[in-house]
Amino acid sequence: MEVNSDSESVPRVPENESAEAAVDFETAVSATGYGLFNVLLLMASIPAGWTTVFDTSTTAFIMPSAECELDLSLFRKGLLAASTYAGMICIAVVWGFIADHIGRKYLLLFGLISDAICNVFGSAAQSYYVYLSFKFASGIIVGGPYAILMTYIAEFHGECHRSRVLMWTGSLFALGNVAVPALSRAVLPQTWSFSLFNNSLIFDSWRIFLLICALPPFLGFVTMWSFPESPKFLMTKGKSEEALKVFRRMYSMNTGKPEDAYPVKVLRIETVGKPQTPLEPVDRSSRDGLRRSFCPTKFLLPTPYLFPLFIINVIIFASMTGMQVMKSWLPQLIVILNNFDPEESEDSPIVPTICEKLNVQAIETFGTQAALALGNTTVTCISMIVSTAVYTNATIIAASAVTSSFLVGIIVNKVGKKSILLVSLVSGGLCYLGLNFSPSTTIFLILCSAIIALTGISTNAITSMIIEVVPTTLRATAVSVTLMTGRFGALTGNLLFPILLNVSCDAPFYYIGGFLMLCFVLATFLSKYSGKLS
Structure with a gap:
């Protein structure tokens, strides 16, 4: 990242304002440079x-x-x-x-x-x-x-x-x-x-x-x-002198000039929400403040925001479910596959599926009481064999997912967020659906890597699309609600995965894969709202 301390790059206070004129936060922080x-x-x-x-x-x-x-x-x-x-x-x-x-x-x-x-x-x-x-x-x-x-x-x-x-x-x-x-x-x-x-x-x-x-x-x-404390927060609390000290320190470190050279001399006190009258105290009760923090949410519910926000929340729920479930269970799945004995299938002309491998080793890898099956009455659990390949593969998969996100960030302006969202959803869904049909552990790991990368990309894409369907005054609330929905998806996904895995090995993969494919269909409806509600 480039550090620019050239004084020419530092925005100046508008000339039509005197040195003693109070300036707002944006003017003050811009004057500190970068x-x-x-x-x-x-x-x-x-x-x-x-x-x-x-x-x-x-x-x-x-x-x-x-x-x-x-x-x-x-x-x-x-x-x-x-x-x-x-x-x-x-x-x-x-x-x-x-x-x-x-x-x-x-x-x-x-x-x-x-x-x-x-x-x-x-x-x-x-x-x-x-x-x-x-x-x-x-x-x-x-x-x-x-x-x-x-x-x-x-x-x-x-x-x-x-x-x-x-x-x-x-x-x-x-x-x-x-x-x-x-x-x-x-x-x-x-x-x-x-x-x-x-x-x-x-x-x-x-x-x-x-x-x-x-x-x-x-x-x-x-x-x-x-x-220091955030100068924006200090200004909203009326502590303009403290905020000014912070700005002066930033200016001096960024430009190499003395703090006294900072061009802003007076800061304008900023308030959050509606302007306060002289009769209104700056600090209200905590109970009223907490109640007001929930108030913007109700403005998201009436049309025309209800349906597009519903779609956005369903998509991020599915994306976070797909990403966090795979991240949480990938090391466990790799261990299971590494513990599978290939000699058991050498005489069979049919290559075992991933789920057949998981089921063969289900008792030894997941359970407890494995020793009892071997006639050992003193030990109730046998530790799994965890090779270093488990962690090496997980590191490679994580690195490839992060690299993919960087690359998408470079091309997003050329192809558009909507296209990236649609491709990542349908591709991630197909990868989940195809896990059980993987002909080898290597292909399985490649699909897992693609799933983590694609669901991460779809999560970032749908979060950024909130800007296009929600007006500025409601965006912060919409993002908070959406992230909460995503975390709830991660929670429920991790709880459902072992339950579905006990029912059938295919079940969790088909559930998440089908969910992502459904979100692909829902995402096509977002185009009619993009840019029309903000």
Whole structure:
């Protein structure tokens, strides 16, 4: 990313305004330019942004290793994978309300350090329900910092840089999807182990992996500590002098000039919502504020927004279901296929399907009580054989998915969001439907990689299309509702996957694949609304 500290690139205060004239936020932040401060903020936000990725992804990689110790049945695995999303859904709106009242920075720091502590204690959990509780608590905690972080970063950039910076931010955060499997490849195959409190707490490799995964929120807490409160928030709270100090610091770091050279001298106090009269207090009751935070939602319900928003929410529900289910269960599926004994099918002229392979090893790979089937009455669970290829394949798949998203971001303006959405939905649906017909494990993994990439692309595409069907005053609310729907899709998908897998191996693949194909049909109706409602 290019750092430009040239003074010519710094927007000037309009000449028709005196040096003492009060200016609004956009004018003030644009006058700070773009340079060292902005780049440092972006770099410092990376570990904080990776926190959500780590919290929602690590469970997928420890499930094969922790199966016996935590007594993980199929449904327990699904519940564990869904628990973080359940926590995020429970309190997401409350996080936003609190951030709008007490500030971005300190709430972000509180969330990060709390999540780090929660992850440390979770790594020491010796039972399934204790670990499940910590994962749920982690979801409650981490649901806020991610949304706060994106808002925090946006409020340090002028309009001319904001979109590009948020695009770069999202791309850098997406690299966390590669970091998790890469870290699991380095740690989980090891035989590391140590104990504490006279062997009361035993840390083997998968617990050490969870302990290391507590580093991103802790590092995010450390790196974000030195940055100031959002100047936009300070201005909305009437703290113009504090906001001015922040702008001066930004200006000095970006241009290399002294803070006194910053051209803006007076800031205009900004308010959120309707203008306040002298008789109205700036700070109203928390109960009224929380009630008002839900009010914009009702304006989304009447026509002409109801049907297009219904389509958007159905699509993101399906896309997030398809993406998060595959991400959560991919390591488990790879382990199952790696444990399949090819000698069992050598004499058969028919190549076994993927589902036949899964069913052959269902008891040994998922279950418990496998030892009893072998006549062993002392051991009730046999650990699965987890090769390093599991983590290597997961790393390659994650890297290919992130790369695909980058490439689509480059061509999106040429081909259009609608075309990308339609292609990704129908292609993702076909890939899901074709999983059971994969002639080999390699083809299966290629299809899994395509599914993660395509469903991720469709999620980003449909989120960005909200701009075309919802007016500016309702877009923030619409995005919040849509993301909530997507998280609910991830939650229900992870709960339904093991249930459907117990019914029939084909069932979850056909359910998600058919759902994505239905969304392809629904997406064709969005064209009649694009650009007409904003």
